[in-house]
Amino acid sequence: MGRSILDGYDPQGFYCEMLGNPAxxxxxxxxxxxxxxxxxxxxxxxxxxxxxxGITFTVYxxxxxxxxxxxxDVLPRVLSAAEWRHIExxxxxxxxxxxxxxxxxxxxxxxxxDGIVPADLILGxxxxxxxxxxxxxxxxxxxxxxxxxxxxxxxxxxxxxEDNARTPSGVSYVVENRHMMLRAFPDLLDDIGLRGIDxxxxxxxxxxxxxxxxxxxxxxxxxxxxxxxxxxxxxxVFLAREMGVPLVEGPDLVVEDERVYMRTTGGLARVxxxxxxVNDDFLDPxxxxxxxxxxxxxxxxxxxxxxxxxxNAIGTGVADDKAVYxxxxxxxxYYLGEEAILHNVETHICREPQALRYTLDxxxxxxxxxxxxxxxxxxxxxxxxxxxxxxxxxxKLLADPxxxxxxxxxxxxxxxxxxxxxxxxxxxELRPFAVTGASTWVLPGGLTRVALRRGSLVVNSSQGGGxxxxxxxx
Amino acid sequence: MADxxxxxxxxxxxxxxxxxxxxxxxxxxxxxNETFSRDSHGGQNWRSIIQLNSDEERFFEGGRKVSAQxxxxxxxxxxxxxxxxxxxxxxxxxxxxxxxxxxxxEMWTQLNVFYxxxxxxxxxxxxxxxxxxxxxxxxxACQTHTGITEGTFFRDQGWYFYQLGRYxxxxxxxxxxxxxxxxxxxxxxxxxxxxxxVSQWNALLRSxxxxxxxxxxxxxxxxxxxxxxxxxxxxxxxxSVHHCVREVGQLLGGVKSRYALRxxxxxxxxxxxxxxxxxxLTISTILSEGLHEFLDLIQQQLIAVSRDLSIAFFGYSPxxxxxxxxxx
Numbered sequence: 001m002g003r004s005i006l007d008g009y010d011p012q013g014f015y016c017e018m019l020g021n022p023a024x025x026x027x028x029x030x031x032x033x034x035x036x037x038x039x040x041x042x043x044x045x046x047x048x049x050x051x052x053x054g055i056t057f058t059v060y061x062x063x064x065x066x067x068x069x070x071x072x073d074v075l076p077r078v079l080s081a082a083e084w085r086h087i088e089x090x091x092x093x094x095x096x097x098x099x100x101x102x103x104x105x106x107x108x109x110x111x112x113x114d115g116i117v118p119a120d121l122i123l124g125x126x127x128x129x130x131x132x133x134x135x136x137x138x139x140x141x142x143x144x145x146x147x148x149x150x151x152x153x154x155x156x157x158x159x160x161x162e163d164n165a166r167t168p169s170g171v172s173y174v175v176e177n178r179h180m181m182l183r184a185f186p187d188l189l190d191d192i193g194l195r196g197i198d199x200x201x202x203x204x205x206x207x208x209x210x211x212x213x214x215x216x217x218x219x220x221x222x223x224x225x226x227x228x229x230x231x232x233x234x235x236x237v238f239l240a241r242e243m244g245v246p247l248v249e250g251p252d253l254v255v256e257d258e259r260v261y262m263r264t265t266g267g268l269a270r271v272x273x274x275x276x277x278v279n280d281d282f283l284d285p286x287x288x289x290x291x292x293x294x295x296x297x298x299x300x301x302x303x304x305x306x307x308x309x310x311x312n313a314i315g316t317g318v319a320d321d322k323a324v325y326x327x328x329x330x331x332x333x334y335y336l337g338e339e340a341i342l343h344n345v346e347t348h349i350c351r352e353p354q355a356l357r358y359t360l361d362x363x364x365x366x367x368x369x370x371x372x373x374x375x376x377x378x379x380x381x382x383x384x385x386x387x388x389x390x391x392x393x394x395x396k397l398l399a400d401p402x403x404x405x406x407x408x409x410x411x412x413x414x415x416x417x418x419x420x421x422x423x424x425x426x427x428x429e430l431r432p433f434a435v436t437g438a439s440t441w442v443l444p445g446g447l448t449r450v451a452l453r454r455g456s457l458v459v460n461s462s463q464g465g466g467x468x469x470x471x472x473x474x
Numbered sequence: 475m476a477d478x479x480x481x482x483x484x485x486x487x488x489x490x491x492x493x494x495x496x497x498x499x500x501x502x503x504x505x506x507n508e509t510f511s512r513d514s515h516g517g518q519n520w521r522s523i524i525q526l527n528s529d530e531e532r533f534f535e536g537g538r539k540v541s542a543q544x545x546x547x548x549x550x551x552x553x554x555x556x557x558x559x560x561x562x563x564x565x566x567x568x569x570x571x572x573x574x575x576x577x578x579x580e581m582w583t584q585l586n587v588f589y590x591x592x593x594x595x596x597x598x599x600x601x602x603x604x605x606x607x608x609x610x611x612x613x614x615a616c617q618t619h620t621g622i623t624e625g626t627f628f629r630d631q632g633w634y635f636y637q638l639g640r641y642x643x644x645x646x647x648x649x650x651x652x653x654x655x656x657x658x659x660x661x662x663x664x665x666x667x668x669x670x671x672v673s674q675w676n677a678l679l680r681s682x683x684x685x686x687x688x689x690x691x692x693x694x695x696x697x698x699x700x701x702x703x704x705x706x707x708x709x710x711x712x713x714s715v716h717h718c719v720r721e722v723g724q725l726l727g728g729v730k731s732r733y734a735l736r737x738x739x740x741x742x743x744x745x746x747x748x749x750x751x752x753x754x755l756t757i758s759t760i761l762s763e764g765l766h767e768f769l770d771l772i773q774q775q776l777i778a779v780s781r782d783l784s785i786a787f788f789g790y791s792p793x794x795x796x797x798x799x800x801x802x
Contacts, residue, residue: 052583052586052587052590053579053582053583053586220478228568228571228572233571234574237574237575240575241574241575246478246480246483246575247575248480249482251482252480252481252482262478262480263480263481263482263789264478264479264480264481265479265480265481265484265631265635265733265735265737265787265788266478266479266733266734266735266736267736269478
């Protein structure tokens with residue numbers, strides 16, 4: 001092999017998704033045929049196109065809304081067939097167990113009585129919804145759309161970082177990134193044995209239709225969005241289009257006689273299933289936050305009466321809580337009698353005195369996370385924190401220990417990434433998307449998020465993260 | 475269930491079409507004014523554009539003076555002026571953003587790129603040597619939108635409401651253009667018999683993209699009555715009020731019967747009356763009874779039709795004073 005654009009690339013001792021993976025040999029070979037200039041040119045064209053296509057998320061600054069693209073890195077992240085089998089079976093196992101957990105805690109609460117999970121951790125959780133007690137959910141499928149965050153440590157082992165079981169976003173970027181790669185790098189993909197992801201919309205609507213009230217012929221599915229000002233609005237548009245269903249906002253819907261309708265040009269039309277991208281709290285001013293304008297008055301009555309399906313079900317936030325997370329291996333063992341296929345990152349639950357003491361003693365080595373936050377906010381990365389930041393973290397821990405967990409700092413794997421015309425190592429995470437109706441299906445690959453700042457471990461789009469196409473080969 | 479259309483979408487698609495049509499008309503008027511009217515009538519012509527859009531109050535507050543520069547700034551690049559081209563395309567694009575699940579990707583992309591382009595335009599681009607190119611770009615971008623829509627937009631209910639918006643706006647624009655210009659260009663009573671300033675009437679026809687069609691019809695003579703009759707009553711001219719009103723009537727009838735929509739009967743009746751009037755009156759009758767009063771009546775009826783559509787199909791309550799922005 002001659003000179004390659006990867007020649008000067010240095011993974012700096014981290015596990016590298018490209019060099020450490022024999023499955024990527026074909027990709028590396030094809031990359032070798034590209035010049036740096038060609039790579040840069042195609043990368044710039046791809047990012048310009050994402051902006052023009054409006055494949056953007058929205059950021060708010062003063063009164064203005066600004067559209068930003070999720071920066072897209074054109075060097076793909078490769079997974080072998082065997083790696084994917086492992087991830088896929090681990091995700092299916094995990095979601096199966098979490099759905100059993102939700103069904104249990106909203107019915108008999110056996111797992112609490114058996115002392116596997118502390119009862120107050122569940123019943124005292126602010127995402128626990130007493131209204132769901134005794135409600136029957138179709139197929140006992142509470143988490144219908146899940147985006148599990150997975151990292152890889154320095155040995156190459158996959159670890160689950162977080163279960164996003166409420167309204168996970170990012171799947172639109174997976175599909176759009178692939179479209180972009182197909183246009184910009186047809187020579188790279190040609191005949192390489194890449195698994196397709198085009199059928200996500202079809203799989204999603206099929207699963208959603210399985211949530212319709214029993215006996216509904218040709219169920220009407222809608223996607224409920226908070227509206228154009230929501231940062232994930234593009235994704236809502238994308239999903240509605242892929243499924244061919246109306247994208248509605250709260251004021252488009254109305255509940256009469258415990259049935260849900262949408263306002264159309266021809267009057268009210270029945271709605272059978274709602275894929276809602278609105279949080280529980282805002283979904284029904286009658287049942288939750290009274291001031292919410294994003295929801296539908298009376299929706300919970302219709303839902304409890306079994307007249308409408310909701311995805312995800314109400315109250316799934318208790319299953320992806322960062323403290324409950326620590327118990328997931330035990331939850332899997334309890335319901336399925338199996339060991340977890342995908343391991344957790346070792347987690348110290350600061351509500352437990354011993355774990356709090358350990359955390360305080362090892363603050364500079366640990367990552368401390370608030371249990372209720374999303375988007376990477378409120379995290380203190382010990383090895384990278386200043387003295388003042390560590391002191392601040394210590395004070396917060398002491399003031400409210402139950403709000404925090406801590407984990408060892410994982411040396412996240414890296415992938416070659418195009419940065420200012422050079423190829424450098426950047427840390428990556430993986431978020432595969434799973435869809436559950438009567439059964440669970442996982443979209444091959446998922447969203448690879450990349451921390452574009454040198455040395456950064458934070459991949460969130462709001463904090464300098466970008467994305468890569470994820471290729472499952474073979 | 476593909477034949478169901480959300481009331482809110484119908485509203486947005488109706489207004490998306492109106493805003494693009496409005497921007498195109500405005501670009502056309504500014505272009506013609508720039509190219510054909512920089513003569514003795516210049517100042518009056520720029521002032522007439524302000525009257526055309528009923529913008530006197532907004533324009534003159536803060537002591538602005540009428541000049542080519544100030545009017546062009548106000549109508550092309552001023553994002554604070556809701557009747558400017560950049561505002562119209564911004565509104566079109568915001569409606570398109572809401573409508574992204576409904577419209578084609580190409581429609582959205584073109585409007586998004588068009589708006590981003592317009593938003594980056596500055597006062598320097600309005601300089602005499604560059605203005606014509608800019609206005610041509612705007613006109614062509616609006617036409618590109620129309621063409622992309624024609625070629626890619628699925629022909630379901632949304633298409634009907636899009637077309638309804640387009641033709642209502644176009645009819646309204648033509649009545650405004652005629653109303654302002656006719657009286658401005660009409661010679662004084664004292665001048666009766668003196669040769670009409672033909673170039674000004676030709677410019678009016680060009681503003682409505684009707685110059686060449688008019689020539690084919692009336693090669694030899696340009697008279698105020700014939701120009702007015704052409705813009706108002708000609709059935710083959712795509713921007714004539716009569717043509718637009720007929721299209722609106724057919725579209726409304728079509729969408730009601732094809733999708734079994736019960737609402738909109740008031741609007742249909744108003745359109746029937748309007749069509750009957752336009753089909754029977756001659757331009758000489760209209761002129762003798764007062765053109766301004768006649769145009770005013772048509773504008774009022776178009777507003778009433780728009781309002782009926784909002785109530786019947788877009789989910790507005792009869793008490794709601796205004797839907798999206800109509801020109802005052």
